[in-house]
Amino acid sequence: MKTKINRLLLIFMLACFVKAGAQTVTYDSTYRPKKYKELVAKFIAEPVVKKDYIFLGNSITAGTDWSKLLNLPQAKNRGISGDITFGVLERLQEVIDRKPAKVFVLIGINDISRNIPDSLILRNYKQIIERIRKGSKKTQIYFYTLLPVNASFEKFKNHYGKDEHILYLNNEIRKLTAKKVSVIDLYPHFLDGDKKLRAELTKDGLHLIPAGYQVWKEVLEKGGYLK
Template identity: 30%
Template sequence: MTNGEKIVFLGDSLTEGGDWQAWFPDDEVVNLGVGGDTTADVLERLDEVVQTAPDSIVLLIGTNDFGSRRSVEQVVRNVESILVDLRRLLPGVRLLLQSIMPRGSDYGDRIQDANRHLRQFAATVRAQYLDLWPALSVDGHLNPDLSDDGLHLTAAGYEAWLGELRPGLERLRDEPPMSRPISIIRLPEPR
């Protein structure tokens, strides 16, 4: 992907709070982050994503599901459905799935379990996976230097995220656009 293409940032309040256009000024950026959104909420608004006709989608979703006591299986199944639907509805789009971010320590094991499943699944829908935990976590929870409330990011938190996201987007930019499978017409063999 060359700069100047349309990137949709899709997710919850963590995405909503990002100043994506300022951080990626050479691209056309659409911020579809909605505070409080869960994986089910994103599934319900995929039509809005499709209408933007993006070249790339950067997805971060799932933390609110854990805050609402959803199971790992529910979260993984919904994220997988989001990715499958996006691939079906926008076959040429580049997809970047980011790991569910760390939050309080009581969520760490469950979020990491979901992330292991999502990392494995991403390739099946030709999505790239970006692990944000090395940059944002300490001892299985969100680094307290990057957040005031154990969930939302401070300016330092967004800088740490961008430190991972920028190279992740560069790798995504290097990928050729996806395309619809070519249908091969089989002609009957001559007799």
């Protein structure tokens, strides 16, 4: 009888372990893209120019020449393909030291793809804001909502099927106005009728083609964010 009870107890404990294990999400906050150090060194080596406009983020930001797109010589691209919020925080001092006029931030979709909890991503957003505020008080901070993705392209499967995280973070980003941050709501401008990234604006369901950056440009110009 005792043996049977012990056996049942062991089965119950194993079941709880398996159930808990299934809910455990692992993530690596130390991940940095291969060219991370090389690009950061390149950024640091660039001369400091007064009234820079810094575009800070991952490959979606890196995917265009902002100075040409916006006809703004002072626009500087600080996008690194594959970067996450932890990587942005690690290299943020380079941006702060420039005392830029404006900083435009789009980051987080790679965090989502790497299963970094929403709470940590949001915490990092707030740290980015606080550090810029402290180190460069006159800099205007603009935070973009995350873009939708389009799973029909079947290119970046780790980024797909996580729309609830995008929606949650976008709702939280919109609340950042309470921190005197200008929120630029890109998300609805890139959304199709099925709540996916508009196919005519992307090459792979995640990254934009020139037509996508034209939409982005129009949002910035019509919103008066470049003045």
